Amino acid sequence: MSRSDVLVDADWVQDHIDDPKVVIVEVDEDTSAYEKNHIRNAVRIDWQKDLQDPVRRDFVDQEGFEKLLSANGIANDHTVVLYGGNNNWFASYAYWYFKLYGHQDVRLLDGGRKKWELDARELVSEVPERPATEYKAQPQDASIRAFRDDVLEAIGTKNLVDVRSPDEFSGKLLAPAHLPQEQSQRPGHVPTARNIPWSKNANDDGTFKSDEELKALYEAEKVDLSKDTVAYCRIGERSALTWFVLHELLGVENVKNYDGSWTEYGSLVGVPIELGANS
């Protein structure tokens, strides 16, 4: 797999904006950003309302995913290009989700909404109308999703990559700094996890660093990429970006995203927790 199979730049999107086989999808942390404006012909997926089970803490099931994509006019043979704010956090999360349910051709817009805005490219408020499809999803691909027992088993044996900011890793903060800090779980990180903040994967403008820079980043942090890896953050969206970097850009096999992440792990009774900065 090459970078261009999974990542496109703004010029590519501009060239394919009217291509009926390409569906541009905005997935934003701020789910109302789409209403203000968006890339022309882009549809919206709401990561909270559309991708989560409304009652239990879990994803929409296979059937729910099929309904969501069908209603948005996305067919199995469409090229899906995802983009969003906050350096593609939630777009990466949706990317991982599309892969979890077996969509073949899905890509990220490099730099996401931020770079598009900083480059002063066109944004519109018109919502496109796409004819509904009959989307067929695959059963969840268990090889890219980690659960809490996988994390406990990985302590001291596999790579654990904690992609939160250094202050969340050390236990000083419990959430990213644009969110209120009062939370129920204990602060800290999973023992033996390396702290490689997701932000180190990206440039200031939100684009991904080069493959060489990315490889050097993980090697410098003593992550042995020949071993299995579990990435986690607070709720699994920033670690989806790191999963994208390792699994899709660098082609590393056996990388799982732990979507339970710190909000689950930090609430478990009796599990080991470590405090303090990356050693």
Added chain:
Amino acid sequence: MCGAKAGGPDLAGIDTAKETIIQGSLTRDGEPVNGYVRLLDGTGEFTAEVPTSATGQFRFFAAPGTWTLRALVPGATVDRAVVAQQGSVAEVAIAV
């Protein structure tokens, strides 16, 4: 769009005694600018990023200490140092 408002967003509903808040506004020639503000920790490491509101405002919930705010707008980047304390709101006006 209304004009630039002095200071950060309204604090109604937020327990300011418990939180360590850094907030403010981003302006160009006195008018609010749409852009992004990044929060970097004491070592310059990225901690968070927000888009500014329609009135150019932003807010972070940080921890006590020294931070850097980095404003990104089309064609310009501006850094500002700020010291945050729990229970007192650090207001930062950034002109680009």
